[in-house]
Amino acid sequence: MSAPDRLRGRIGARLLRSKATLFWTGVVALVVLAAALAPLIAPYDPLKGDVREGLLGPSADHWLGTDKLGRDVLSRILYGARVALASGAEAVGIAAVIGIPLGLLSGYAGGWTDRILMRIVEGAMSVPFLVLAIALISVLGPGLWKSMAVVGVVYAMTLLRLTRGETLAAREELYVDGVRVAGARAPRILFRHILPNITPPLIVQVTLMIAGAIIAEATLSFLGLGAQAGDASWGSMLADAQASIRQSFFLALPPGFAILLTVLAFNQVGDGVRDLFAREAKAGSLGVNPVHRDAEAPGTAPDAGPEIAGAAVPDPLLSVRDLTVSFPQPGAGRVDVVQHVSFDVGRGEVLGLVGESGSGKSVTAMSLLGLVPDPGRVTAAAVRLDGRELTGLAFDELRTVRGGEIGVVFQEPIASLNPAYTVGDQVAEVLREHEGLTRARARARVIELFEQVGIPDPAARIGAYPHQFSGGMAQRVMIAMALACRPRLLVADEPTTALDVTVQGQVLDLLLELRASIGTSILLITHDLGVVADVADRVAVMYAGQLVECGPxxxxxxxxxxxxxxxxxxxxxxxxxxxxxxxxxxxxxxxxxxxxxxxxxxxxxxxxxxxxxxxxxxxxxxxxxxxxxxxxxxxxxxxxxxxxxxxxxxxxxx
Ligand SMILES: Nc1ncnc2c1ncn2[C@@H]1O[C@H](COP(=O)(O)OP(=O)(O)OP(=O)(O)O)[C@@H](O)[C@H]1O
Incomplete structure (x- = not known):
């Protein structure tokens, strides 16, 4: 199964578990069904009526009564669903066709293109949405399809801005650099590599926009600018109801309720989808790939994979066999960036993984954590942590291992911390997520951890934000976070590279002290042989995706x-x-x-x-x-x- 398929599978499974989202998806499906089957299930012609039968109350003949002209209200509601959905589809379709490509272009090209497009968007968005739509419709003239086209153009501004923001972030990703240097042209990069990765927030926005467009249709039709008097639209039904409000207040209820229910349903589905994706993103980055057990790996033993003559450790904590990671490359198909890597990390041991930039150190570490981004594919004959096989684990199971049994420290401590939350909150979040601690107990434990990693005055410092910390102190926070659940393995990816030399020494000493006190094993990734000489018990040397040497x-x-x-x-x-x-x-x-x-x-x-x-x-x-x-x-x-x-x-x- 491909990575996007797996992502869809996970989202689908969560959707089934989220009862509220499932319920509202059912309501949306009912509205769509009503609209599609309106000609078959509507008891009367929605446009024809007998004035002599006007303003009848609900009865067996007319379940929702009739309007002033004697038209059946239920039939008009059913046909009105068609108008509402078609209007939503038209507006959102136009918004997507204009907003998404221009947003991709603006975010990717930058420079003048971006500046000009953004000034247009800001100008358009500084005027309230309905006022702008009404102004444009008064130029073009009323009519349902014309008004919804105008709504679409106005919505395109929102979609353009969102797509641009997401593209700006995505274009900095390594996989984009990869296809760029490989000579891919901009349209291919944008539509094949960036667009699939920014789809989730766009799906959420589009769902919410459909709800907005249904309200816009009703409002414009109510004002006589959209569907015209007589048309079976919920907005014009409300306008009719208002005209005869003195004779019957009931007429306003069916279209009002139809609008309320449909808009609520689309909004709830949008919110639900956003929550599903947010939970997914929290667990790692979107589209991350767990390790697959590679049954066909050459020389694979049924239990732990091929033995590594000479370099195996008796009773290891971590055992990796035949780990291979590949990425698709334009014009070259799938290309291995890490090939048949096998190594052990002993209990309480520091293993230094060294090699030049690009040799595959980080990708190796990320694959142990199931964090290799899409479209990477990871296979291994075995990845065992304390005897437990991690290959083939479901995404959620791997999430409990990550942060729980395996802690991670990255190179850029300040960039790895969220600037919007205090450092204390961020460490406490890990404890609450993995150990279910109460707020008060998590706070006490964070203070304890800060003390342990040598952050002075911990009770006061937990309330500080990342930017109030120096690089060395921020790295101590990251280490505290990584050690919060007393992991058995700490993966430290270039933990001292971004720090100055004196602080480097302190951080390395801290890692060694913690190893001694907690007994955590450390996989230390670095290109600095000096660091390895100082702290690693054993060293594994990588070159061009392969492990070339390993030993004390x-x-x-x-x-x-x-x-x-x-x-x-x-x-x-x-x-x-x-x-x-x-x-x-x-x-x-x-x-x-x-x-x-x-x-x-x-x-x-x-x-x-x-x-x-x-x-x-x-x-x-x-x-x-x-x-x-x-x-x-x-x-x-x-x-x-x-x-x-x-x-x-x-x-x-x-
Ligand atoms: N998301 C990705 N898409 C495509 N190729 C990738 C991706 N991530 C890494 N690679 C490729 O995998 C190879 C190994 O990269 P990796 O970052 O593991 O090297 P490294 O040894 O850790 O180097 P550095 O010290 O610079 O981080 C490189 O050729 C890199 O271009």
Whole structure:
């Protein structure tokens, strides 16, 4: 099943559980049915009547009585539903056709296009909606379809503004950058990549607009600007009722009730859909993808997937086998960005996941959390947390693992906190969501957590907003939030990269202290080998989507088994004589769609032989101890590590 299908499935299942939304959806369906079947079920012609039978009360012949001209009110109500829905569809259709493409264009193009369109929208929206509509109708002349077209144009402004706002946010997403650099043209990016991702808020707005358009039709028809006297429209029925209000007040009730019920139903459905999507968004980002168990992964054992010779940990807390993540790329189909990654994180251990930018570290971490965005696809033979299989877990089940058993700390602490809420509220929310604590108990626990992560004067600081915190303090808040439910695993994705050097040290010390006091294992993602050397018990090195080396930090650093690790260590500033040039690995990391079938590093490797490119290279035991490397020559090469260059080497030579 594709990701959008799964999203639809989840929304559908929630819809079934939300009784109120289901009820109002039923009411909308009844109105639609009444409109569609009006010619079959209406007992009389809605436009013809006998004046001698005018203003009759409800009876067996005329369930809702007759109007002044003797026309059957029930028949007119049924036909009126057609007018109301058709008017709503016309106005909203026009609004969508104008507003959505222009909103996409305005948000994506920016610059003058955006400025001009926004000034037009602001000008139009500064005049009250009905006043603007009436002014335009007085120029065009009355008539139902003309008036609803005008309403559509006015509504287009709202839809344009909403679409533009959503597009502005979406265009910053990584997947948009991805298709942009891949050479996709703007219309394709807009309609194929951005539009599907911003549809949920548009659906909600469109539903609410239909309700608004039905009211607008009734109002304009009541004023004689829409449906004309005699037409079977709820608005003109109200106008008729007003004309004969002295003789019969009952006439106003059926159209009034029909408008009330229909508008209420559409509004309730719109609100319900918004709640469903909001809940979905709260759980992660829209369209996120959980990990699927890959039954056909090569070498998959029925239980935990292929063993990783050399690098497995006895009784691990986290065990990942054969994790592969792919994204569609224009012109290249689905392309793997992470390929057959397998590793373990031991209990209470810090595993450093290192590699150059783009090697797949973050995507690997996100897939463990089920947070790889659409249209990414994640498969694995096994992802086990304390023996519990996470692959194939439903979205809601994974949500309880995320934030509960696995805590996460991201790179940009201030950007990761919501500026609209106090930091205390945000940490308390996690506790209330996962542990069901009362407001008072959550508050007390937040103070305790703030104390634990070293935030001074916690009782006062919980009332502060994120912008009142420095980067280091904000990261402490993020760590407090991640540790709120005493997770067994903490995923820290570049937790110190955005902080200055002194604060970096404090945050790393804090992570280590917490590991010691709570026993949390840490998967530390970083491109900084210095950080890994300082805090990681073991290290896993990634290159171009693959894990190329894995083992205890000290051993790997002292004597690497993969030439890429050697290259990375050689370029460590602390590993180079002050007089020398900082060495770098020649060439660049190949993009995912250009990975060779054999060793991904072969092109840049000084030790490459023809056998390196002959076929896929597996991760195998290497270098002695609990170590593994993905290199066909690992056994025969003697590579240089940290201890033998730089200061130590200079000292040796002296
Ligand atoms: N949403 C997405 N759509 C398409 N490709 C993506 C998406 N997210 C990541 N990628 C691709 O996946 C690959 C791995 O990215 P990832 O962010 O995991 O690298 P990284 O090693 O964490 O780098 P960095 O340190 O810069 O974050 C990259 O080629 C990236 O372009």
């Amino acid at each position: 930090t000290e051993e790997v650093f002292r004597r690497p088994s993969h030439p890429y690790t050697e290259g990375l260590l050689a370029s460590l500033p602390r590993n180079v004589r002050r007089t020398g040039r900082l060495p770098s690995i020649p060439g660049v990391v190949p993009p995912p769609d250009a990975w060779p079938e054999g060793c991904h590093f072969a092109d840049r490797c000084a030790h490459a032989r023809p056998e390196c490119t002959a076929g896929p290279v597996e991760l195998t035991a290497a270098g002695g101890g609990a170590r593994a490397a993905r290199c066909v020559r690992a056994g025969e090469l003697t590579l240089t590590g940290v201890g033998e260059t730089g200061a130590e080497q200079i000292a040796k030579k002296a």
